[in-house]
Amino acid sequence: MSDQTQTGRVRPEPIKAVPVRHPGRWLAIAVLAVLTAMFLHLILTNDQFRWSFIFSSYEPGKRGVMFTGPVLDGLRGTLLLTVTSMLIGVVFGVVLAIMRLSDNWILRGVAFVYIWFFRAVPRLVLAVLFGNLNILWARIGFGLPFDQQIGRLFGIDDLNAQFYSIKASDLLVGFVAGMLALGLSEAAYMAEIVRAGIQSIDPGQGEAATALGLSRAQVLRRVVLPQAMRVIVPPTGNEVIAMVKDTSLVAFVPVAGELFFQLNAIKSRTFVVLPVLVAAVIWYLIICTVLMIAQFFVERHFSRGYGVTGRARLRLRDIQIEQGGRPTADGSAAT
């Protein structure tokens, strides 16, 4: 464009002013730079880190402690435990959230009590508790509830109406116990997150969908939950990352197939303390980095139709058209 505006007046010179100085910022940057240099100096020159022990020379065959068999098994266990307990947490959490928003006060009350209990008890206590729950039953099965009591009512001793059962000490132990402890606890937190998400949606959305004839399930699945996901995803990302780290609690169930348990065992065996802990830190950093990247893409997916990007693009196009500029490729510049 030329300097000439449409009114025929000459456009004034652009402002050339001396910018405001920020000496405080420069001071802060200088302090941070020194601290960073000190940190780098520490980790690069201090022998106690024993980087070769971590990365390349713990085992023959040039394997560092990070990449030995038991540690990789532990890593797999940590990831599997995170995924399974989060799945339990999300599925039960959605169900509990819907129950808490029900019109029926009994469903509401049950969900409330569940959330109250599992938020109140620390995960560490839950992990130990679930590891010892098998004291309560000899066998855990699937079938008619209260079968023995019903049998006694009709004078039959020891009625067994279980289709399938398994010894409690086989089922409720180790990985399964840890998974249940973490998953059921997570469900309580996820329920609150999902409830907040659902309640953040304008009631008009549900009304419009209902007026169109959508069923209650369709309203929830097609209209409310997809929008609630915008609110649900960021705190859920927090929960996943917290879960990665909380899996180390299942060492108290006890479960051996878990990252920190394995590294800790190596520490006790070799008396090499710091490098083993640093190896654990590095693995947790890697996992969380991957998860944060995944969260970015999930958030982008659920922000369709929101935010400034779409509107900003539209405004930019309008400005271009106003200036007689090129209409965009989608041809919608005509109006």
Next chain:
Amino acid sequence: MSTEMVRAEDVHKSFGPLEVLRGIDLVVNSGEVCCVLGPSGSGKSTFLRCVNHLEKINAGKIFVDGDLIGYHERGGKLHEMKNSEVSRQRRAIGMVFQRFNLFPHMTVLQNVMEAPCRVKKENKLEVRDRAAALLDRVGLGDKVDSYPGQLSGGQQQRVAIARALAMRPKLMLFDEPTSALDPELVGEVLDVMKDLARDGMTMVVVTHEIGFAREVGDQVVFMDGGVVVEQGPPAEILGNPKHDRTKAFLSKVL
């Protein structure tokens, strides 16, 4: 020709101790446009929401095209309908809201296609063509792939009308469709509604647009305090109101 599309008999509705509707009787014939006027808080919107059972009424009866809304009558006793049955009744009743209520996570085309595809399970390609044609009709043929957040209020409301029409309703309810719009955008929505009225759609319109009521309405209903104060042809109600309350209201809005 003039079959009854909407029939309300002595409809009462309370929210707790607050009595919002205190005996509404109203008949809208097929093909008619009925404009409901009245001060805010007079119960107009509530009545409209009762017609498609978004609100449960406490007493009285509402019929749409001969069907009792929300209940079965068996042996002189009323039985509440299941949600799925109420949904079936709502399919034939389109509704347009004051604040559009488009689904922001779907494109304009998806908004219009959602109900025919999910509720009536119609063929997706057919629905797509019909939805595109409807959007063309409301003048938004070039916005099919936009998201609601990218449209102006007037455009959004026209999409909302197309979305309701996609279900091929027998009756359209408009709840103050232009009240949330900038003044210069009101016209484009009213034009679409006039077009709809010319095509013979039965419409109940809660509005403050007196001009629209005068031009398009076959019947004007003036409500205040939860009752119908006065009803009749627009020329009569708007030109020569009998009740003081109608006169007072019209003198304020005209």
